[in-house]
Amino acid sequence: MELAEDVKTSLQKLPSRRVQELVVEVLQELKWVGVEEIEVTPGSSLGDGLMALIYRVRATGRLARAEKARASFVVKHTPRNKARRDVFDVPMLFANEHSFYENVVPALSRHCGPLAVAKFFHSITDGEHDALILEDLKEQSFRLADRRKGLDLRHCRVVLAALARLHAASFVLKEKNAAAFEQLRPRVKDMFWDADREFAFKPFTTSCFEETLRTLKAYFGGDDHENKYIEAFLRLSERGYDFIAASVRSTASRLQVVTHGDCWTNNLLFKYADEQPDSPSDVRFLDYQLTRITTPAADVTYFLFTSPNSILEQHHMDPEKIFSRRCLDEEMARMAPYGLTSAGIVVPAVCVPPEFTPDMDKVLGQTRDDFVQEYAKQMKADTPEARLQLASLLKHCVDRGFFKDL
Ligand SMILES: Nc1ncnc2c1ncn2[C@@H]1O[C@H](COP(=O)(O)OP(=O)(O)OP(=O)(O)O)[C@@H](O)[C@H]1O
Structure with missing residues (x-):
């Protein structure tokens, strides 16, 4: 043309x-x-x-x-800055997202109908000019919620229903065509917790544990009776990346589904009935770079620990036949350390005031540490909201006995 x-x-x-x-x-x-x-x-x-x-x-x-x-x-x-691409191995992240749109979406929607994803047109995955071309969801009146306000119950319901559809699609595919589900396994690679991603994400997670601890100490102060919470967190951080990675990887095969992997406010676009901000009617998930095959509880915990405007009691599901409430509760308890670790990474980004927002393009150095430091800027913002949310989550985990085996 x-x-x-x-x-x-x-x-x-x-x-x-x-x-x-x-x-x-x-x-x-x-x-x-x-x-x-x-x-x-x-x-x-x-x-x-x-x-x-x-x-x-x-x-x-x-x-x-x-x-x-x-x-x-x-x-x-993909970012222009090569060092920024290299430190987190961004080409691999693009390849995973490309594979999600190219391989996973067609396989999962074959039996279950459309998923909450943008239409995908094309991609480049050459390791240098990686790019995806997607439909513009804002053109269809989908928009981001305010991450700092957090999502209310109505928004959470819409997200959990869409997550349930995504997870259910794997159960249906396994049931109808187990071989087709198996073919997806090599095409969905865990970009964060897999053994060969350790080089990039272990130091990152370790630095996030340190910052989360600092935030929690600032919240709990020197008050002795609260110390059981800090002790529990210290036990979690001592076990560290390897422990969380093992819990993500050790999900029983019958419970494994394709998960989103990074389900928090900024990766969700909502549509509203009659443009009313309190009546979300639909959602689309963005950003499948961290999609992985694991327990559905990983997505549910990640979402509930990072995005609602308060800690929610999870009373709204009854998938008795396929994935019972008891099974979900057990999996949620098992994944609580993963949830808290993820919250330590994401919650500061949710609460960060604009002046502390990291700008990866401005990083002058070339090392992973330079980028981790820039990312840590939002943790250094040390907002009262982040303190409260991380401390409430830690209390939630400890008081329900989720950390008793740590
Ligand atoms: N298909 C789309 N339609 C409309 N807006 C979009 C679309 N895809 C992305 N965006 C906008 O771009 C932002 C970033 O997109 P995305 O999360 O995919 O990028 P990212 O750099 O991988 O993010 P992250 O830091 O979470 O890895 C979204 O929050 C949204 O505002």
């Missing part, structure tokens, strides 16, 4: 020639014969995403027989 000079110039705002070509290929696949205008703008705000650059591409043009066409995409692109 021939492009006018001004269209080419607009496309150059995208970070690589390869991704500019890919956008044009997508338009051709949509049967466009001409592009009249292209607008490329930032697709997210600082703090909405750390592992990628997000662009919004709006285009107008023509189909055959001169019909007008409009489209809006989100381009999720």
Whole structure:
């Protein structure tokens, strides 16, 4: 397709020639014969995403027989800074997300209908210009909730129902076509807790344990009767990354499903009935870089420990036949250390005031430590909200006996 000079110039705002070509290929696949205008703008705000650059591409043009066409995409692109890509092995994260859209979504939705995901158009996974092109959900009135306010019960219900559909799709696939589920295993790789990811995420988790401990000590102060909580946390942090990794990996095979892996407020877009902010009617999950096969309780715990505006009692599920309430409770208790560890990583990011929001593009050094330090900025913000939430979660775990075997 021939492009006018001004269209080419607009496309150059995208970070690589390869991704500019890919956008044009997508338009051709949509049967466009001409592009009249292209607008490329930032697709997210600082703090909405750390592992990628997000662009919004709006285009107008023509189909055959001169019909007008409009489209809006989100381009999720690997960071420009090579050191930033290398320290967290971002190409692997993109490959996992690509595989989710390419392999997992078609397999899971075959028997269960559509999942709460954006439409996926194309991707590049060459380790250098990695990018995904997705439908722009904001164009369909989906939007982010305010992470610092937290999600109320209505929002949580919508998310838990969508998570349940995602998890149920694996149970159905196992039931209908066990071999097809097995084929997904090598295509969904745990990017955080797998033994060969330790090099990147063990030091990161260790630094997060240290910061969580500092936050918790600041909350509990020197008060002796609260010390059982700090002691419990110390036992957890001593066991550290290896213990959490083992609990993620050791899920009984019959309970394993494809999970989202990073289900917190900034990876959720909501739609509202009649645009009323208190009546979410639908949700889409974003960011499948950390999708993994493990217990459904990993997603539920991660979500409930990071995103609601208060700790919720979990009274809203009754999947007796496939995954009983008792089984869920046992799995939730088993995964509580994972939940608290994840909360130590995510909650500071939920509560961070804008002036402490890390900006990975501004990191001058080249080492993993430089990036970990920049990420830790939001922990250093040390907000009363983060203290309260982490301390309440720790109390929740200790008082219910979840840490008694640590
Ligand atoms: N398909 C989409 N439609 C609309 N907005 C989107 C879409 N995908 C991403 N975004 C916006 O971009 C932000 C970051 O996206 P995403 O979480 O995929 O990137 P990331 O850098 O991998 O994030 P993280 O730091 O959580 O790894 C989202 O919070 C959302 O605001």
